[in-house]
Amino acid sequence: MHPILGSIRRLAIYLLAWLLIGLLLSVGLGVRNGNWLTAVAFFVPLGVVFALISQSAWYVCRIFPLVRSRAWSVVAAQILAAVFASAIWVAAAGAWARALEVVGLESAGVALYQNQRALLFVIGALLFWLVAIFFYLLIAFDASKDAERANVELSLLAREAELKALRAQIDPHFIFNSLHSISSLTATDPAAARRMCLLLADFLRETLRLGGSQQIPLSEELALADRFLAIEQVRLGQRLVVSRETGPGAATCLVPPLLLQPLVENAINHGVAQLVEGGTIRMAAARTGSTLTITLENPCDPDRQRTRGVGLGLQLLRKRLINQYGASDAVYAQEQEGQFRVEVRIPAVPALAEASAGKTEAPA
Amino acid sequence: MGSPALPMRVIVVDDEELARALLRELLAGHPDVEIVAECGNGFEAVKAVTEKKPDLLLLDVQMPKLDGFDVLELVGTDVPVIFTTAYDQYAIKAFQVHAVDYLLKPFGAERLAEALARARARVGARETLPAKALVSDARKARAPIERILIRDKADVHVIPVAKIDYIESQDDYVSLKVGDRQLLKEQTLSELEQQLDPGRFVRIHRRYLLNVSRLARIEQSVTDSRVAVLQDGSELPISRSGYAKLREIL
Numbered sequence: 135m136h137p138i139l140g141s142i143r144r145l146a147i148y149l150l151a152w153l154l155i156g157l158l159l160s161v162g163l164g165v166r167n168g169n170w171l172t173a174v175a176f177f178v179p180l181g182v183v184f185a186l187i188s189q190s191a192w193y194v195c196r197i198f199p200l201v202r203s204r205a206w207s208v209v210a211a212q213i214l215a216a217v218f219a220s221a222i223w224v225a226a227a228g229a230w231a232r233a234l235e236v237v238g239l240e241s242a243g244v245a246l247y248q249n250q251r252a253l254l255f256v257i258g259a260l261l262f263w264l265v266a267i268f269f270y271l272l273i274a275f276d277a278s279k280d281a282e283r284a285n286v287e288l289s290l291l292a293r294e295a296e297l298k299a300l301r302a303q304i305d306p307h308f309i310f311n312s313l314h315s316i317s318s319l320t321a322t323d324p325a326a327a328r329r330m331c332l333l334l335a336d337f338l339r340e341t342l343r344l345g346g347s348q349q350i351p352l353s354e355e356l357a358l359a360d361r362f363l364a365i366e367q368v369r370l371g372q373r374l375v376v377s378r379e380t381g382p383g384a385a386t387c388l389v390p391p392l393l394l395q396p397l398v399e400n401a402i403n404h405g406v407a408q409l410v411e412g413g414t415i416r417m418a419a420a421r422t423g424s425t426l427t428i429t430l431e432n433p434c435d436p437d438r439q440r441t442r443g444v445g446l447g448l449q450l451l452r453k454r455l456i457n458q459y460g461a462s463d464a465v466y467a468q469e470q471e472g473q474f475r476v477e478v479r480i481p482a483v484p485a486l487a488e489a490s491a492g493k494t495e496a497p498a
Numbered sequence: 499m500g501s502p503a504l505p506m507r508v509i510v511v512d513d514e515e516l517a518r519a520l521l522r523e524l525l526a527g528h529p530d531v532e533i534v535a536e537c538g539n540g541f542e543a544v545k546a547v548t549e550k551k552p553d554l555l556l557l558d559v560q561m562p563k564l565d566g567f568d569v570l571e572l573v574g575t576d577v578p579v580i581f582t583t584a585y586d587q588y589a590i591k592a593f594q595v596h597a598v599d600y601l602l603k604p605f606g607a608e609r610l611a612e613a614l615a616r617a618r619a620r621v622g623a624r625e626t627l628p629a630k631a632l633v634s635d636a637r638k639a640r641a642p643i644e645r646i647l648i649r650d651k652a653d654v655h656v657i658p659v660a661k662i663d664y665i666e667s668q669d670d671y672v673s674l675k676v677g678d679r680q681l682l683k684e685q686t687l688s689e690l691e692q693q694l695d696p697g698r699f700v701r702i703h704r705r706y707l708l709n710v711s712r713l714a715r716i717e718q719s720v721t722d723s724r725v726a727v728l729q730d731g732s733e734l735p736i737s738r739s740g741y742a743k744l745r746e747i748l
Contacts, residue, residue, distance in 0.1 A: 310584035311514075314603035318520035371515050407513075408562045410539045435563060437645055437658040 136192055137272055149185055155261070156181025175234065176227075183226050184258060187219050188265040195269040212266055220258030227254055304341055305399060308365075309334070315369050330368050337361040344391040351485045352419055352426070353385040359398045359417065366402050373412025374402070381420035388483045389426070390458055396447030397430045397476050405432035405474055426482040434474045448476070455480065505532040506614075506621060509550060511543040511569065512558040512582065517603070521556055521582075524610050531614065540564025540572075545652040547573040554598070554617045559583035563656060564647070570595055572649045574684075578620045580613045642695035646674065648683045655681060659694060664734060665707040672707075700747060702726055702740035710747060 138144045156178035194215045198208045228251075312334050319327035340358050344350055356378070363376050394417075401415045413433035420427050448467055455464040459480055466477040508531055512518045518536050525531050535546040540561050547555065547569075555577050559566040566581055567588075581592045584603040592600045598620050599613035646662070648655040663675045667687035674681040683690075691699065691707055702708045708726060716736065717725045724736040726744075736744065 307584040310603050314520070314584065314605075315514070315516045317604045317606070318516040318523070321523050322519055369514055369516065407560070410513075410541070410562045437656055438563075 136189070137269070138192070139189060149182060152181045152185035153178060159257070172234075176230065180223070180227050180230060183230075184219075184223050184261060187223055187226075188262050190219060191215065191262060191266040192269050195266055195273060199273065200270055212263060215266075216259040216262040219262045220255050223258040224251060224255050227251075304338070305403075308399070309338075311369060312365055319368075326368070330365065333361055333365050333368075337365060341392065341395070347391050349388040349483075349485075350391045351385065352380075352387050352389050352428075355389055355391065355394050356380065356385070356417070356419070358392075359394050362395065362398055363402075363415070370402075370407065370412060373409070374406050375412070375414040377414055377416050379416075379418040379420075381418075383421040383482075383484070384419040384426060386484050387421060387426045388485045389428075389480065390454060393451070393454075393478065394428065394430070396451055397478075400447050400476075401430055401432035401474070404438075405434045408435045408438050409433060421482045424482050426480050428478045429475065431473060431475045433472055434469065436469070436472045451478075505530050506554055506618065507532050507534045507550065507552045508554045508556060509533070509535045509537065509543065509546050509552040510556045511537045511540070511546075511561070511566070512556075513538055513561040514558075517558065517582070521610075524607050527607060528611070528614060530618075540566075540569045541654050543569045544572045544649060544654050547577060548649075548652045552577060553621050554614075555579045557581055559585060559588050559592075564654065567591065567595070568647055572647055572654060574649075578617050580617060642698075643693045646683065646690075648674070648681050650681075657681065659698070659709075660711075662709050663712045663728060663730070663732075664709060665690060665699075667705045667707075697747065700740070700743050702744060703735050703737045706734050706740075708734060710744070713744075713748075716741075716744070 138148050157174065159181060160173040160177040194211055198211045200208065312330065316327050316330050316334070319330060337358065340354075340361065344354060344358060360378075363374070367374050367376070398415070398417075406413050406415060416429075416431040418429045448465060452462070452465045455478070456462050461480070464479055466479075468475050508525065510518055510521045510525075510533055512521070515538070518538070522533065522536070525533060534550045534552055535542075537543040537546050540563060543555075543557070544564070546552075555569075555573075557566040557569060557579050559581055560583060561569075564572070566579075566583070570577075570579060578598045579592075579595070580599045580601060581588065581597050582601045582603060582605070586602060589600050598617045601609060601613055644659055646657045646659060648657060657674060657676055661676050663677070665687065666673045666675065668682070670684060670686065671682050672685050672687050672690055674683065687701075687705070687707055691701055694707070698710060699707050700710055708728075712728045712730075714727045714729045717727055717733075719725050722738075724741055726734045726736050728734070
């Protein structure tokens with residue numbers, strides 16, 4: 135698409151610019167030789183004509199782009215094109231001068247033209263190059279804009295992929311196992327089966343909803359963890375004990391969604407569920423000054439057979455927090471004497487406006 | 499249809515009470531099936547299988563400490579097994595150990611009935627399969643083991659490999675030296691060597707597999723032979739090829 139001929143508005147602006155150039159030429163070249171009117175009548179239409187001729191520079195610029203062509207081929211092409219364009223222009227000027235004479239406007243037109251043919255040719259070539267430079271600039275500008283757009287698109291894609299990955303983090307086996315528990319309860323305790331159905335539905339819906347938001351209050355993340363643990367409680371029975379502590383000011387702090395979820399899942403799958411006697415999962419959130427600290431502790435079997443893929447959740451979390459806060463030491467994990475402990479430290483940002491705005495859309 | 503005169507004696511193994519309750523409920527629909535034991539973990543399962551000698555095991559895969567495959571390796575007999583799990587990634591392994599069937603949770607009465615029919619056919623055919631060898635075979639493809647399971651009659655010991663000083667071959671058995679304990683396991687040294695991390699356990703001699711982290715120094719004894727001196731002062735012979743392997747690692 136031609137950048138100027140392709141749009142009427144741009145063409146109008148462009149022609150107006152050339153009208154001005156024509157007037158300048160009239161002043162520069164015409165005033166010395168004849169009267170004002172002749173000069174204007176001669177140069178202004180010629181300016182418009184050259185405006186159109188010089189548009190051919192666009193194609194030359196496209197065929198010989200600065201970045202990918204050799205310097206000499208660009209120079210040669212532009213000189214040739216300028217000579218060509220200017221020659222046509224000078225010829226047009228001659229024809230115009232004679233036409234003016236036929237109309238009988240002024241015989242000085244021809245004189246004007248005769249006197250300054252060489253000068254006109256040089257001016258034509260220079261103007262052609264001016265246009266060529268303008269097009270090269272335009273191409274470079276477009277290229278940088280394209281690159282920027284591609285960049286933005288790329289980061290959008292990356293973010294979308296991250297969200298998808300987050301959603302995919304819902305462990306399907308968790309769902310299958312829960313359904314198996316429900317299936318069992320339908321015969322022995324239908325009311326409990328129904329409760330579990332609702333818990334599971336709530337958990338899934340909340341996970342999908344929170345996964346789509348940028349930041350959520352810690353209280354929502356904790357509520358999600360509670361639902362998850364309530365479901366696992368049905369499955370694991372007395373083997374699972376949960377304790378939770380939330381310090382003052384911590385619950386309203388904003389956190390990335392599903393921050394805790396992989397940690398809680400790990401605490402179950404690689405911790406309590408791997409112990410014959412089970413154990414207690416301790417969650418604590420505390421705000422000290424500008425730092426929000428969330429800790430999760432669970433017992434684990436120190437002699438367990440370590441499977442591949444363990445630690446993936448932690449790795450992903452580290453990466454997310456680096457992206458979000460630029461802090462590479464936000465996640466600290468440690469296993470000691472059968473006790474696994476994860477500590478997450480992020481800046482404490484209390485939800486103010488967001489909290490009240492979020493309330494309206496959050497279902498009760 | 500030659501339905502067996504004796505009921506099929508089944509042991510149900512699952513660490514989740516609700517999963518066991520479901521099997522109890524579904525199996526109640528099969529009058530020819532008798533549940534002789536219910537186990538909540540692998541240790542109980544090994545004990546129950548040893549004592550009750552069931553016709554069929556309904557075995558969960560993911561359980562604490564000892565998973566379903568560990569149980570199978572430990573009981574090491576030809577008990578037909580139906581695995582029950584929410585994870586489909588063990589299906590190939592279950593096939594390798596000749597499981598009768600592989601039930602994916604959640605499953606219902608029909609799918610269980612199908613599996614039981616297969617089990618009856620297997621019991622009827624008196625098919626004997628060296629399950630232990632098969633399990634070991636299946637294990638070879640896996641990453642190096644981190645722990646060794648030893649059955650002592652109905653009891654099970656789980657030994658983390660890091661706690662082993664060295665392993666000595668004794669005919670068809672291996673003797674594990676763990677601190678001041680000696681534990682016997684029915685397995686050949688070569689088989690065990692293949693399962694362990696070759697960077698941590700080196701066959702220094704035809705009869706010895708050494709945990710290299712226990713090695714204090716190597717002493718030259720008479721002429722050609724060398725001796726490994728361990729941190730606790732005990733000494734093991736090193737063969738020529740064993741010395742070459744050791745040098746490669748150290």
